[in-house]
Amino acid sequence: MRKNVCIGLLTALVSLCPFLLEAQQIDIGNDETKPVEERILYSRQNSLSATLHTQGLGFAFQIGRIRSIHKLTEWEFGLYTLRSLKQIRILNAMQFGTRSYVYGKLNEVCVVRGGYGQQRRIYGKPYWGGVELRWLYAAGVSLAVMKPYYYSVKVMQPVGDGSYKKVETYQTFDSVASWIEIIGRAPFKEGLNTLHFAPGGYFKSGLVFDIGRQKTRVQSIETGAAIECFPTGISLMADPKDLSKHPKQRLFCTFYLSYRWGRRLN
Numbered sequence: 001m002r003k004n005v006c007i008g009l010l011t012a013l014v015s016l017c018p019f020l021l022e023a024q025q026i027d028i029g030n031d032e033t034k035p036v037e038e039r040i041l042y043s044r045q046n047s048l049s050a051t052l053h054t055q056g057l058g059f060a061f062q063i064g065r066i067r068s069i070h071k072l073t074e075w076e077f078g079l080y081t082l083r084s085l086k087q088i089r090i091l092n093a094m095q096f097g098t099r100s101y102v103y104g105k106l107n108e109v110c111v112v113r114g115g116y117g118q119q120r121r122i123y124g125k126p127y128w129g130g131v132e133l134r135w136l137y138a139a140g141v142s143l144a145v146m147k148p149y150y151y152s153v154k155v156m157q158p159v160g161d162g163s164y165k166k167v168e169t170y171q172t173f174d175s176v177a178s179w180i181e182i183i184g185r186a187p188f189k190e191g192l193n194t195l196h197f198a199p200g201g202y203f204k205s206g207l208v209f210d211i212g213r214q215k216t217r218v219q220s221i222e223t224g225a226a227i228e229c230f231p232t233g234i235s236l237m238a239d240p241k242d243l244s245k246h247p248k249q250r251l252f253c254t255f256y257l258s259y260r261w262g263r264r265l266n
Helices: 002-026 173-178
Strands: 044-053 056-068 071-082 107-123 132-148 151-158 164-171 179-185 196-210 217-234 249-265
Touching: 044 071, 044 217, 056 107, 056 249, 071 132, 107 196, 107 217, 132 217, 151 173, 164 173, 164 179, 173 179, 196 249
Parallel strands: none
Antiparallel strands: 044 056, 044 249, 056 071, 071 107, 107 132, 132 196, 151 164, 151 179, 196 217, 217 249
């Protein structure tokens, strides 16, 4: 059965080859029918991108130079969030209007990236439109900005007569042993005065599908994988087997999907 399916697919592909070759040849000699702005060879490409990856999301902008119809080089600068794959959000149903929290979370992490890359054309777009396919690869430096994750909790606080009372306060997971109740996540401003940094580097590679209808506008979908390394390590979550341990992760491998939009100009 599998053999017959493979033979059928191979036969269909061979049958379509003449039409595909003909489609490539139709692209030759039709520039005179295009508008003036579609016939100009542009030298620059600037774009913005929104990214969703397996451990967060991010935004970036790219400044590119069009070297030829087959090659584009660009500088990329972006900001991305980074979270643990193990984290689970919890909501205190006993308290009204509380914020959800992640039990065991140690830091909130944002990564600033700056790098250089290239795009190589694999398949050009026919004159009537369609999709152009390119291969992209880029590498650069990363800087992880870590803000301690604070919880809104209730603890027992001593008073002057030797007794104790319940007090609501903001604490990190280092003080989990003294907690009586977790109310929720603390406001984002908590911990901004105790930021930590971890330098690193990244490499990514993927495919770019140019779906734009106008030559002057950038509209594309990018998908691929990225590897990022921080030699000093990043602590995202406490060890579930021993909450007193804060393991550090140095290597991150993520898959991503991006949407780009921008302009081509001279």
